[in-house]
Amino acid sequence: MMKQPNWLLHRAYVTPERVALIYQDKKWTFRDLADEVNELSNRLAQTSLKKGEAVGLLMNNHPQMVMLVHACFSLGFKIVLLNNKLTKAERRFQLEDAKAAALFTEPVYASDHKGELPVYTMETLPEAGQENVKKIENDFDLNQTATIMYTSGTTGRPKGVEQTFGNHFHSAVSSALNMGLREDDRWLISLPLFHISGLSALFKSVIYGMTVVLHEKFDVDEVIGSIEQHRVTMISVVQTMLSRLLSRLEECPSSLRCLLLGGGPAPLTMLQESKEKGFPVFQSYGMTETCSQIVTLAPEFSVEKLGSAGKPLFGCELKIQDGTRICRPFEHGEIMVKGANVMKGYLYREESNAAAFDQGWLKTGDIGYVDEEGFLFVLDRRSDLIISGGENIYPAEIEAVLLTHSHVKEAGVTGIDDDRWGEVPAAFLVTDHKIPENELYALCESHLAKYKWPASFHFVDELPRNASNKLQRHRLKSKGFLDDSN
Structure with missing residues (x-):
């Protein structure tokens, strides 16, 4: 059994006066953070919750959420991170599926789940006991589940991903070995803490001894001001955030x-x-199942290896497989990954786990290839693949071309039934200006083989996305969505 000292307590012992957290105009050192977490742990210990139980956490990015994460770890609770964009019914499914014994949340969400399980807010938690908590976990078992995050569920019911303390630790270490670590590093988090990209930076903070600058959400002007004021060195972004910063x-x-x-x-x-x-x-490829990035492209290759996600982080492995055959360079197949940051498995899903792993390799469900130098290129989700007249078509490739048009703001491509070809691509576009179809076909002609050209273009006000803001291509082909397009 591999164990490590409690990350926050150990960090507060090693570098107590170093700044741990900045939120708006307030700062906490690691000692401050540990003191507040100890007080909060004392309050949590007054509840009837027991070590090893799962608890839901439904909060916005706020210092209280940071402290609750560490307090739950200190008492040995497994944390179910809930997306606050989900409906009540979706959250209820996840809480029930994870067998959550309680929910920690904010007053705005508290009434949503009352009567289903014990619900606590910072205002309704019991007062701290007279004595110090005797149940504090001074060590973390690296094989123990720390967090449970539900996959987006682009198809079917979402599954709970069990992420261990070891998964999070090795993810942080692999990232540092790739990007380096400096004494003055400060990581700005404006992505939600209930997503792995936000949460992983929180764990990097206590493992590295690094300051986190926390924002409730991404506001481009506030983020720019914060970067300059706090001398931020690192920030996690998605494409829309990068676009707004560049603008x-x-x-x-x-x-x-x-x-x-x-x-x-x-x-x-x-x-x-x-x-x-x-x-x-730094372009990257990762997922909830790999505790954030597992493949990353350094900036010096960003144009030379355009479109590549890079190479596996140190200690991680990658291969492309077609059935049981390992693909040669440039051959398309399923992306398979392995590493100490890969999940323990899907919670209570024996069949899914048997299907997801092949001799220790995780089947990602994504299609891609590696070039002759081992750089990964991600093409698409296997479930989104369009097979037209026997040809494989990847929607993301068409979307990338359409997005180069200056008036196309969003693009989604899916396969629709066709009597002759079986399936053909159809494109759904959000634009800021009317675009003649012949312009779009000219764009496709210069970049794509003819069988990849969309058979039709549909101009819509918005694209269907899930609570994680991922495009739901399978919903594009629904009759209702087609009827609403023009």
């Missing part, structure tokens, strides 16, 4: 040394603009 800034803030880009490869124009303005963009 506001003519050059990269001098303190920034890394923008870790997740959520899919960025379009060529965005990468070129990033390079011209000096933004050090």
Whole structure:
């Protein structure tokens, strides 16, 4: 059994006066944070909850959420991170599926789940006991489940991903070995803490001894001000956030040394603009099941290896497989990954786990290839693959081309039934200006083989997305959505 000292307590012992957290105009050192977490742990210990039980956590990005995460770990609770964009019914399913014994939340959500399970807010938690808590976990078992995050569920019911303390620790270490670690590093988190990209930076903070600058949400002007005021060096972004930063800034803030880009490869124009303005963009590939990034592309390769997610982090492995056959360079197949940051498994899903793993390798369900130098190129989700006249078509490839048009703001492509070809691509576009179809076909002609051209273009006000803001391509082909397009 591999154990490590409680991360926050150990960090508060090693570097007590170092700044741990900045939120708006308030700062906490690691000692301050540990003291407040100890007080909170004492309050949690007055409830009837027991070590090993799962508890739901439904909160916005706030210091109280940071402290609750550490307090739950200190008492040995497994945390079910709930997305606050989900409906009550979706959250109820996840709480029931995880067998959550209680829910910690904010007053605004508290009434949603009353009567279903014990619900606590910071205002309704019991007062601290007279004596210090005797149940504090001074060590973490690296094989023990720390957090449970439900997959987005683009198809079917979402599944709970069991992430262990070891998964989170090795994710942080692999990231540091890839991007380096500096004494003055400060990581700005504006992505939700209930997502792995936000939460993983929180764990990096206590493992590295690094300051986190926390924002409730991404507001481009507030984030730019915060980067400059607090000399932020690292920030996790998705494509829309990077786009907004580029639109506001003519050059990269001098303190920034890394923008870790997740959520899919960025379009060529965005990468070129990033390079011209000096933004050090690290493209990455990862998922909830891999506790954030598992493959990352360094900025020096961002144009030379355009569209690539990079190479596996140190200690991680990658292969492309077609059935039982390992693919050669440039051959398309399923992306398989292995590493100490790969999940323990799906919670209470024996069949899913048997299907997800192959001799220790995780089947990602994504399609991609590696080039002759081992750089990964992610093409699409296997479930989104369009097979037209026997040809494999990847919607993301078509979407990337359509997004190069200056008036196309969002693009979604899916396969629709066709008597002759079986399936053909159809494109759904959000635009800021009317675009003649012949312009779009001319764009496709210059970048795509003819069988990849969309058979139709549909102009819509918005694209269907889930609570994690991921495009739901399977909903594009629904009759209701088609009827609403013009």
